[in-house]
Amino acid sequence: MTNAEIATAAERGEPVTPDSIMQLGMAFWGSKALLSAVELRLFGTLSEAGSLDAEELRERLGLHPRSARDFFDALLALGMLQRHDGKYSNTPATDLFLDPAKPTYVGGLLEMANARLYQFWGSLTAGLRTGQPQSEVKTGGDFFATVYADPERLAQFASAMSGLSASAGRAIAAKFPWHDYGSVVDIGCAQGAVPVAIATAHEHLTGGGFDLPALEPIFNAYVGKNGLADRLGFIPGDFFADPLPSADVLIMGHILHDWDLDQKRLLLQKAYAALPGDGVLIVHDAIIDDDRRENAFGLLMSLNMLIEGPYGFDYSGADCRAWMAETGFSESYVQHLVGPDSMVVGIK
Ligand SMILES: C[S@@+](CC[C@H](N)C(=O)[O-])C[C@H]1O[C@@H](n2cnc3c(N)ncnc32)[C@H](O)[C@@H]1O
Numbered sequence: 001m002t003n004a005e006i007a008t009a010a011e012r013g014e015p016v017t018p019d020s021i022m023q024l025g026m027a028f029w030g031s032k033a034l035l036s037a038v039e040l041r042l043f044g045t046l047s048e049a050g051s052l053d054a055e056e057l058r059e060r061l062g063l064h065p066r067s068a069r070d071f072f073d074a075l076l077a078l079g080m081l082q083r084h085d086g087k088y089s090n091t092p093a094t095d096l097f098l099d100p101a102k103p104t105y106v107g108g109l110l111e112m113a114n115a116r117l118y119q120f121w122g123s124l125t126a127g128l129r130t131g132q133p134q135s136e137v138k139t140g141g142d143f144f145a146t147v148y149a150d151p152e153r154l155a156q157f158a159s160a161m162s163g164l165s166a167s168a169g170r171a172i173a174a175k176f177p178w179h180d181y182g183s184v185v186d187i188g189c190a191q192g193a194v195p196v197a198i199a200t201a202h203e204h205l206t207g208g209g210f211d212l213p214a215l216e217p218i219f220n221a222y223v224g225k226n227g228l229a230d231r232l233g234f235i236p237g238d239f240f241a242d243p244l245p246s247a248d249v250l251i252m253g254h255i256l257h258d259w260d261l262d263q264k265r266l267l268l269q270k271a272y273a274a275l276p277g278d279g280v281l282i283v284h285d286a287i288i289d290d291d292r293r294e295n296a297f298g299l300l301m302s303l304n305m306l307i308e309g310p311y312g313f314d315y316s317g318a319d320c321r322a323w324m325a326e327t328g329f330s331e332s333y334v335q336h337l338v339g340p341d342s343m344v345v346g347i348k
Contacts, residue, residue, distance in 0.1 A: 187252050252267065
């Protein structure tokens with residue numbers, strides 16, 4: 001925009017400022033401050049203590065005197081902390097969702113973002129130019145085999161998936177007519193946050209999760225901690241090499257976006273084959289709006305798939321419904337879940 005155009009817009013009563021541009025451009029400052037706070041267990045420390053003054057909090061976190069006050073007050077200004085009479089405490093949201101001792105903790109995703117994605121996204125421009133991943137598989141190799149080769153990274157990835165999917169799981173529990181169905185299996189379940197949310201809300205349901213064998217102890221520990229071991233079991237397998245388990249309802253959450261179009265279609269065909277005659281497949285992801293202009297998180301998630309692996313991409317509700325129709329599903333619909341997440345329900 002030229003200076004003359006800015007003046008004209010201003011005359012029309014439309015303020016033209018660079019504010020939103022600068023806010024977005026520098027958003028990584030606030031993002032990294034939050035990710036470091038999660039890494040330092042700041043919110044868990046405050047949750048345990050109730051409230052602490054700057055010096056007590058600095059000492060407990062092991063921070064340098066030069067950094068602490070600005071760090072705490074920046075988090076306060078960003079709405080992540082409260083301060084009353086010189087004492088810092090969590091906000092209701094950070095206390096509920098960022099205290100690692102609470103079952104509502106969603107920081108697993110932020111821990112992974114801090115440990116892995118933050119640095120990989122630094123190479124976004126290279127990914128955009130080359131179309132090549134910028135993660136651990138930058139120099140080749142299978143994504144899951146590479147990440148899962150390190151037990152710590154496997155546990156971190158599985159916990160990150162729970163952070164990504166727990167609220168979607170609660171929304172699927174609330175928005176799908178579960179009283180009409182008796183069993184559910186989550187395909188590619190990771191820790192099992194989604195079947196746990198659904199089985200917690202619907203006591204008549206049985207089923208479990210299907211994933212690579214490495215996930216079995218992690219799934220069993222999570223399901224056991226949630227008191228659901230009598231209703232949810234783990235089925236080890238490889239969804240490309242093995243047939244999928246059968247259940248009235250199969251779920252695929254953040255699965256299709258990991259793979260290329262032929263692999264997406266193959267997974268839908270395998271789900272269709274495994275379902276009973278009146279079975280249902282629920283696909284959930286940060287489904288992109290059909291016009292590809294609103295769900296920024298879904299679009300950025302698709303770029304995250306570019307960063308993470310060699311062929312994944314996210315998709316719109318219309319894309320997924322078309323693939324389901326090609327596969328043979330008689331009906332499908334898209335329903336919003338929570339935040340950027342929606343589900344596509346395919347009825348066999
Ligand atoms: C992006 S995570 C999604 C986890 C979970 N559904 C969610 O939404 O939080 C993809 C999952 O697919 C699993 N997975 C990858 N390749 C697989 C394969 N060949 N067979 C079975 N599961 C696989 C991974 O182990 C991982 O748990």
